[in-house]
Amino acid sequence: MPKLKIIQAPLDTKIVTSLRAGDKVLINGTIFTARDAAHLKFGTKPPFPIKGSIIYYASPTPTPPGKIIGSIGPTTSSRMDTFSPALLKLGLKGMIGKGERSREVIAAMKKYKAVYLVVPGGVAALLSKHVTKSKVRAYPELGSEAVYELSVRELPAIVAIDSKGNNLFA
Amino acid sequence: MREIEAKKIASTVRDLCLEANTNLSEDILAALNKALARETSPSGREIIRQILQNAVIAKKEKLPICQDTGTAIVFVEIGQDVRIINGLLVEAVNEGVSQGYRTGFLRKSQVADPLDRNSNTCDNTPAIIHSELVPGEELKIGLLCKGGGAENRSALKMFNPATSQTEIDEFIIQTVKNAGPNACPPLIVGVGIGSNFDGVALLAKKALLRPVGRHASSPFTAKWEKALLNRINSLNVGPMGLGGTTTALAVNIEKRPCHISSLPVAVNIECHAHRYKEARL
Structure with a gap:
């Protein structure tokens, strides 16, 4: 079994380059959600500090009373493939989603040293338990597709593609 | 003639929305437990365990199983001796969906105009x-809340009638391969064969409504389903596409008569978060 690593977001390059495809990680710290609509809106000017950041491709269900956030699982990452290389160039270090990535994304990940993590699709209630704080950071008009700032504790993920281009889906 | 209030239909649909999205059905849980015992990949086993744990949390805390609470697909069987009173069927169903998604804190994932992504209808209708x-004089309502990721990986092909079963198999297998990790395996594969262009897609969707683990009543089709499931589970796609022996929980095939010059085949892909519930009025 690959060993479990605890990583802190925002990520520094040393941590990123130490991760290998197949590693299981627990993510602590602050991450941001963004999917199709938000990516279209911000282009190369994300409404959060991009250097070292992790983007989670997700849009939660509405937060029920008394909860920190609704269910929050990953969406299909490949839909964001066209946006990712430019963000990686700006210093994006981690992406969390489900499914494969394009050749262009993997090339940019190697060039700018970044990592792609997957979390299981459809375990959104369980994943919500790892969110300790949440707020809408930008674009409230996008509803569930707004950019959320999330504090996460031990969010379980698997390194699917590492900064050397090793790829679990290949 | 039995009278059923439109209001009753609306409240039933509302309750089904909440139930379907938070309470994973027994047939799926049983199939996942069976798969866990058989799965050879350690990461595959871990993911199946997470899926099962997620189902427990969702049920206990009334949280949606998946954040994509889907498109509401409603199957209504209306007994000929039923009369719906004080309202219209379509309006009652949509009222139920609207209430269910709003009061249940479910995600609203419908845009009014497919080319305008800013046109969310805000209550998951229509x-x-x-x-x-x-x-008869009964009204049966089935609600399938179907996520976009798996639906996007579905396929339909109009084959020539002379096509061999092997070619049909290849099309089904290829569709599952293309679905890969994006459709959230372990999958349920609904296959429609026959009818026509529009009919075969509905047939494939209806194949998904048959409980997982129950095979077709025709021995020929049942055998075919088992053979396809074995092949799919040897593709090594596995849970979440990270390898393993659990790529699908079931292959359900439904057949219908068709035109002499046609052989339509549709494959409707469903994720493991299969949210289907029924009620009878």
Whole structure:
């Protein structure tokens, strides 16, 4: 079994380059959600500090009373493939989603040293338990597709593609 | 003639929305537990365990199983001796979906105009409604809340009638391969064969409504389902596409008569978060 690593977001390059495809990680710290609509809106000017950041491709269900956030699982990452290389160039270090990535994304990940993590699709209630704080950071008009700032504790993920281009889906 | 209040239909649909999204059905749980015992990949086993744990949390805390709470697809079987009073069927169903998604804190994932992504209808309507007249004085409502990721990986092909079963198999297998990790395996694979262009897609969707683990009543089709499931589970796609022996939980095939010059085949892909519930009025 690959060993479990605890990583802190925002990520520094040393941590990123130490991760290998197949590693299981627990993510602590602050991450941001963004999917199709938000990516279209911000282009190369994300409404959060991009250097070292992790983007989670997700849009939660509405937060029920008394909860920190609704269910929050990953969406299909490949839909964001066209946006990712430019963000990686700006210093994006981690992406969390489900499914494969394009050749262009993997090339940019190697060039700018970044990592792609997957979390299981459809375990959104369980994943919500790892969110300790949440707020809408930008674009409230996008509803569930707004950019959320999330504090996460031990969010379980698997390194699917590492900064050397090793790829679990290949 | 039995009278059923439209209001009753709306409240039933509302309750089904909440139930379907938070309470994973027994047939799926049983199939996942069976798969866990058989799965050879350690990461595959871990993911199946997470899926099962997620189902427990969702049920206990009334949280949606998946954040994509789907398109509401409603199958209504209306007994010929039923009369719906004080309202219209379509309006009642949509009212139920609207109430269910708003009060249940479910995600609203419908845009009014497919080319305008800013046109969210804000209550997950309109539902896709399939209604059918049947004998009797009962009204049966089935609700399938279907996520976009798996639906996007579905495929339909109009084959020549001379096509061999092997070619049909290849099309089904290829569709599952293309679905890969994006469709959230372990999958349920609904296959429609026959009818026509529009009919075969609905047939494939209806194949998904048959409980997982129950095979087709025809021995020939049942054998075919088992053979396809074995092949799919040897593709090594596995849970979440990270390898393993659990790529699908079931292959359900439904067949219908068709035109002499046609052989339509549709494959409707469903994720492991299969949210289907029924009620009878």
